[in-house]
Each structure stands twice: as C-alpha cells, then as structure tokens.
Amino acid sequence: MTSAILAQPAAGQSGAVIETQTHPGQYRHWKLRCEGPVAHLIMDVREDAGLHPGYELRLNSYDLGVDIELADAVTRLRFEHPEVSVVVLTSGKDNVFCAGANIFMLRQASHPFKVNFCKYTNETRLAMEEATRESGQYYLAALNGVCSGGGYELALACQEIHLIDDRSSAVSLPEAPYLGVLPGTGGLTRVVDKRHVRRDLADVFATLAEGVKGQRAKEWKLVDAVHPKSQWSAAIARRAQELVKPGRPQRGIALEPLDKRREADRIDYSHVTLSVDRAARTARLELRGPHTAAPLPAEPAQAGSRWYPLALFRELDDALVELRLNFETIGVLTLHAQGDLDKVLAVDELLARHRHDWFVREVLLLMRRTLKRLDLTARSVFALVEPGSCFGGFLCEPALAADRIYMIDDPHQPTALALSPLNNGSFPMGNGLARLAQRFLDDPARVAALQLDTRPRFSPQEALAAGLVTAAPDSLDWDDELRIAVEERASLSPDALTGMEANLRFAGPETMETKIFGRLSAWQNWIFQRPNATGERGALSLYGEPASPEFDPRRT
C-alpha cells in the first residue's frame, strides 16, 4: 500500500458493499413514467441519498448510485416496456438538467473507484445508444436547464439533444478548466466522433467553463434544437410524438429480482457462483448449464425472466459488476462452465431459431452487453475446460473473451468444446468483430473452415490444432500447470496487467465505443494519477476551496 491510496471506504472489504441490483420501486433518483409509446425518464436526484457519506448530490449531480438506477431503467425499458419507442430523458428540477458527476464524491474516491465508476457510467451510456440503434428505443435529451460536465456527456449519449433557450441554460464541459481532468465519460469522443463538432470549435468548447447556449450551441452542433421557455414543453412533446414508431410489441416481461445470496467470500445465484480467495487474489466464476432445453412457448416472451439464458447472463452481468466494485484486490478470475453440453447446444439452437423474436433478440443483446462487460473487466481471465464442462455456442463465448483457455486432455474423462453460428456475429465486441474473427485476425478463412453451421465439437487436441485453446495439458500436468499459471499471474503488477490486457484484447479496428474505453479512458486514468489533478495542490483536490491549484508546468 502506498500514500497514493485515498480515503474511499474499502468497498467489499469492510462491510461497505455496493449493491448493484435495484428496481423502480426502490429508485431514489429517477422517475420512470411510461405513457404508451413514450417513456419519461426523469432525473431528480436526492441530495441526501449519496452512495457514500461525505458529499451532497446537489444540482442533480450524480454518483454511482444514481447511475446504477439509470442502468436499471435502461434495461427494464427494453424488457418490460417494449411498446416504448421514444425515451425522453429530462430533469425533475427547475433550471438545472444535471451538473455532472459529483466533484466532492470524485475527490474523496480512491483511484480504482474513480476508474470503475467511470467505466460503469460509460457502459450505461453505451447501453442507451445500443437501445436506440438495436431496439428502436430512441433517446431524446430534453435539457430543461443548465447541463454541464457529465450531465452533457449523458445528453451526448442520447440520439437527439434539445436545449431550453432561457438566456441562462448552457451546455458545457468545464472539466479541463475547472478540475484539471477530462470530460472522460465519453464527452470528448462523442463531441468529435458522434456529433462531428469541428475540432477547433470542440477545443474552444472544452476550455470554456461557462459553456455555450442558445443558437450558438446549435450552430456548433452541440445540440440539435433550441426552444424558448414558453414553447418548451409543447416542443418536446411534439418532437417525441413525431419520433414514435408503430408496430412495437405491446407486452413486455417483468425482470424479476435476481436469486442472489451473498456471503463474505461468495455470491450464489441460480446458475452462477462467484467465490473468491482473497489471500491468493483469485476468484472462481462458475456458470452452470441448463436443466432443460424445453421449446419456447408460441409467444417466446412468456418464458419470462427465469428463462435459462436470460437468467444466466443477468447473473453473470451482476457477478462481473460485483467483482469490479466489491472485490477490488482480486487479480485472476478463472472461468468454469459445468453442465450438459447437449442441453447447452439445444438452448443455443432455440436462441438462433427465434433470434428475430423481439424477446429473444433482447436476450441476445443483453448477452452481448454482458460479454462486452467481461472484455472490459480489468482482471486476468483464464477459462478452464475441465471434465463435465459445457462451453458451447453462446456459452463458449465467455471463454473466447478470456485471456487464455486451458483444456484438460484426459483420455478417461473426455472433454469437448463446441461452437455454433452464434459465435460468428451475434456477440460482436465493442470493435465490431466477433471474438472468433478477432482471434484469427490473420486469416478470416479460418473462421469459415470451422463450419459453425454444424455446431462442431472439438476434443482437446482438435481444439489445440484449431487454435481455439491456449494449451491442453494432460491430466498429470494439469494441476501443477494451472496452479503455476494462476500464481504467476497473480504475482505480476496489477497495473501492468491492466494495461497489457487493454491492448491485447482489442486487436483490430477501433470504434467510437472502443475509443472511449481505450484512448479517452486511458488518458483520463493517467490524469487521475497526476499531481496536477489529484495532488495536494491539484485542481480536482482544490475545487471549491479558496486556494488556487499549482501546476507542474512541464508538458508531457
């Protein structure tokens, strides 16, 4: 431990567990109101309901607790309210839309917490964009007041931004001038890569603490429309109605609470168990195969939120968030899948056959988001293909997301690994590539040669020859080889591993999404470590204090 570690209560270590499951009945900061095809998602942050003590969430500023509710609402809208085609995101407070991430929260947060908070926020915003693009739920930001920093970054994640023209409401990114940090939850990237604001205007904008308002905000493309206060409500309502799309499914399914039991070093779900060994800095994530692969009802949605693949991936998603937030010292995650491979492949076939049904499609999209969350989880991931394991089709995809795959080669207990057509396009990474395609970046023909249509199964030696697994030790060597690999990994610098994995996992093209997690987040994380931001005389540390920051002037 070093002096750079700040005062954040040690989440996950001393009882300060962060619970990431919620539902609208529990929301403290948001109101979700559905009126036929239009949903109103209203930010109305309770000042006194921060996730940690020590700060007040004034002016609709947010912390992780606010974003957990937003993420929940975005997911529920897709499953529970498929009839919605327009989501109007606005504020419940007068004259302020959102003041951004709470600065006093940021200041007291440890570096790892800051980084994980920003990552989660980014994932939530990308989920809003995915809902617009893939599920036809169009997000419209109705900025009914001042919108600064993370507030404007939230608006940027919407497909369309409307700003009230009341002579005072501006959009702004004051992070660099006020705090000495970046608009790092997508802001800089979306301004130039999504909205295509001209780079020099973006440069002026991102250094202009007071922001830009009215007609100029529209001219610079920072917003899509401005409306005078007198016409505001009518203009937003009219625009929402214009955007309504007919032909939506009319009945959703309830996302029931997860079956989740927490112990000190273990979380059990229906189909998933996460268990940690704090001393060894390892975690074991077990995914269990289905009991049955019964056909879907005529109306697939009637399968409900307990349908195996949906339940499994909701649990996996929650386990990954738990790991990040509540078990921060765990370095190596081993991934296991235990169950009946035949049944897994039968479920895989159901998913493929019904993939155009709205509900099954939403299940596949939730899987995709969960797998991206795994790609972005800063822990070394080794998938272990052991006797009784069932990595196949959609359930092989977490293994393909792992840094390494080890497969035991034991003639007495044969193991197999299976692929399916879903592995080639149903779960693209953030960079747009299927994990198999990225694995064989040198030669796209190798994916075709796997003949995924046949749902092929691979013995250890076949998997090794096909390049699907990293190593296939025999049963005599297995225990030692695995033990050494895990111990060695856990002994390396956690930071070097994070940086290494962030580079090796994302070979190939970059997209706006990967630029946010690569270019933008990496720079922001650097700045979060710099004395100019977080040192005793740094700008973030001194925000709101009478003293001015003092900068090391050397440009780097």
Next chain:
Amino acid sequence: MTSAILAQPAAGQSGAVIETQTHPGQYRHWKLRCEGPVAHLIMDVREDAGLHPGYELRLNSYDLGVDIELADAVTRLRFEHPEVSVVVLTSGKDNVFCAGANIFMLRQASHPFKVNFCKYTNETRLAMEEATRESGQYYLAALNGVCSGGGYELALACQEIHLIDDRSSAVSLPEAPYLGVLPGTGGLTRVVDKRHVRRDLADVFATLAEGVKGQRAKEWKLVDAVHPKSQWSAAIARRAQELVKPGRPQRGIALEPLDKRREADRIDYSHVTLSVDRAARTARLELRGPHTAAPLPAEPAQAGSRWYPLALFRELDDALVELRLNFETIGVLTLHAQGDLDKVLAVDELLARHRHDWFVREVLLLMRRTLKRLDLTARSVFALVEPGSCFGGFLCEPALAADRIYMIDDPHQPTALALSPLNNGSFPMGNGLARLAQRFLDDPARVAALQLDTRPRFSPQEALAAGLVTAAPDSLDWDDELRIAVEERASLSPDALTGMEANLRFAGPETMETKIFGRLSAWQNWIFQRPNATGERGALSLYGEPASPEFDPRRT
C-alpha cells in the same frame, strides 16, 4: 513542483540541452554500410556514451541518443541512398541483438522525459515502416542474438524478422513481468495488430520473461524465420538479395547540416525561428516563405537539401523535437507564416507537378512525417493568420494541424489563406485522413465544395464561412482576444490539455499507428505514474536491486 518529479537533469533549462542533429560521421552507436542495393544498419552501442550520466548502455541497450542516430540513418537512407531497397538491421555484438531501452536510464528519467523518449522512439519506428511501405526500402531484422523488450519492439517495426537458432537466443517482452510496465513503444500493438499473433499466445508471450526461441517463435508468428548459427550469415545474405528490387534511382542527395543557431531562448534556422517566453510559457514558431519559386532542374534532386520546401520542413521538424525535449515547460505554441503567398503557391505547384519524381516524393513524405510530429506534439497550438502571412497549400497544412486558427480581419491589411490539391491527401494524418477531411468529418462534400484544384484563396470572412478558421477578430479586438486566449490556455492544467488534445485531434478512424500513440501510449503513461511501477517499492524502481517490489493489489 511535487515529489513525483524525479531527478532527470532539467533538459533545456540548465545547459543540459539535447542536440538532435547528427550525421553518420558522428555516430557513436550505429554503423551504416551501403553495398549497392543492400544497406547494413548495425547497432553497436557504446556503453560509455549515454546521453546522460548515471548509466551504462550494456548489451546494446539504448537511450534517446541511440535513437536519434537511428532516426538520422533512416532519413538519410531515403535521401542519400535511394539505390538501397533492402536495409538489414542487425547487431555488431556477439550473442546479443538488443536488450531494449536502458532500464537504469528509464528509472532516473523524469516522467515527461520518459514520455517524450517513448514518443520519439515510436516516431522513428513508424518512419521505418513508412520507408518500407512508401519508399521501397524494406527493413529486415536479423536478430543475431538475444532480443528483448525494446529490442524486439525495434524488430517488430521491420517488415520481416529472422532469428538465429543457437539454443539461447530468444525474443521476449519482459516489461510486464520484470518491470511492471508495458512494452509500450509499439510492442503490444504490433504483436497483435501487425503480426496478428493470436491474442492468447500474445498474452502468454508478454508475461514470459525468458521469451520464446527457435521453431516455437516461428509457430507463434513472433518471427518469420529461424536459421541455425552455421547458416546464419548466408541465410540473411541470401534473403536480402531475394528482396532487392531493381529500377531504383541511383544517385541521392546529401542532407547537409541544418543552418541552426541556438541562443538561450531562441533557435534560428534559415526559414524557421523558434523563440520562447519562459515566463509566459509560450513559444512562437515562425515559418518564412520562399524567396523564389524557380523551376526545378531537369533532374529535380539536383535542387539538393537547400531546396526551400525540404529545408523548411527539416527545420520545422527539428524545431518541434527541440520544443519537446529542451523546452518542456512551454505550454502554448503560436504558429506564424510570413512571406509571399504567391511564391508559396508556386512552390506548391512544383511539388504537385513533380510529385512522382523520387526526390520530390521523398520531400512530400518528410513533410508528412513532420506534420504528424506536430499532431503528436503535446503543446497547445494556435495558428495566427496575420498581415503578411502566407499560409497556403502545403504551408497551410501546419495551420490545419493546429488546435485553433485565428485570422485577423483588417480592411487596411487584407489577409488571405489558400488551399491546394495537396491539402487533400498528400499529408494524411496517422489515422489515414487528410486534415481537411477530418475537419469536416460530418460532411465529406464540404471538401469537394472547396474546389481545391483552383488553389482557392479565402478572405477572413470567407475562411470563417467555410469553417477553415476558428475566429476572425477585427484589428481592434485582435490583440486583446489573442492575448486572452493564449493566457487562458497557458493557465490551464498541462495534463488536462495534453489529454484533451490527444482526443480532439484524432477524431475519426484509428489505425495501428494511432493505436500506438492513443491506446498503448496512454496506458503506458498511466503505468509510468503508478506507484506499482515508479513508486519507491515499484517494480521499475527496484529492478536489479535485492528487494522485491510491493504492489498495491487493487485492480483498476
């Protein structure tokens, strides 16, 4: 100033000036031997000739001084030896190719110096790849011994890698396991994005300190060929001959020493002056237009290295490196071009007309590299279009690389800015886009609408309307507006500006090149700041010491 600032002698502030101009007669670390179409570039580092005191360059390890000579050789080969089509890069020492960047040098270096050292090294390696791709000078790495860390990263920049098979020579990237940092000068990126090593094998390789040798190195695609020691020289010679391409120009031009006069706060070149105001943290970079635009000789290369556009950009390139290394506290660079716009455009026409001539082509490529260096210079750049200025065609390109362009609107002293066809494709950025195309990412038709074929000129109001300049203040406001803009900029956090500019300057696609400077370098810079690497108990700090590093185990 904070405790994080290390003991690097303050380059550029106390006489410890780094001179970046050299020539083969002065090389201490490299031998360049040209034999017809094959050049031998032999690394033979002098242990006692480090750039700074305090470390010995053992085992062909390198510091910035070694790389300055390499960069010089790569450039000279293109201009002085165009007959060369194969460059064999090897070591002059037995049993060792290169041990990578010198760790004791890295340990004592300040953070800004580390970052600038890595950036320069990356630029040199990209220049080798550009020489292979654009100039038909094919780099072949002949690894005649151990090749680790930065040594292997240097090999990765070659088009082809041959490794001696002597039972001990391996390639390795031991940065993560030994030093707690990344193979950050292109290593991780090139392994998966250039050589397409499978991601899980890359993961194993980058954590295996002893590296991979012989046939396995070839199977994993880490090298292209292995040869037994007994056949080594013959195999390399044969392969070099196979790669020789006929039809090369037979006579190059000498790159004469730059006309460069250094004073305390000023460097004067023939066509460029860099002057700094340390108190204000600003620099003024003046580019001067040509005296004449005389036609090129029948053999254009006879114009020699004093030909205006070549001399100008060699000087500009040197000035940018000077700024980075020797003036690290300067935050804002104002860019000026003074001269006759007609003559600039006449030279621009010469460049365009003769662009297929090998020499003119090399001049254009050198301009391209220099402009990329400007894109990557971590200083805020404002271009000022003032009375008497001559930003036009190729000489408008530095302005298009600036963060902002200010153009005075003075009816008594009309100013103009001009474009030419060269602005649309002759100087692509690292991301492959012309700077004009990136400026108008929203609408490619806007570039076409500029009718570059006509070499159009723009008055201040026309330039403003066309989106070419950020602001066009009138002569009454000019001084105040500029003063405030520069002062404000210089007052902001140097780190926040670096991160902001690194994001806003690179909208649009990413390439392997931009991934190296974006994703990889940003993570490496973060790690260089982390106590796990550079803290008192960090792995880089303790390398070679009896004590083991102690890590903050929290994954971030």
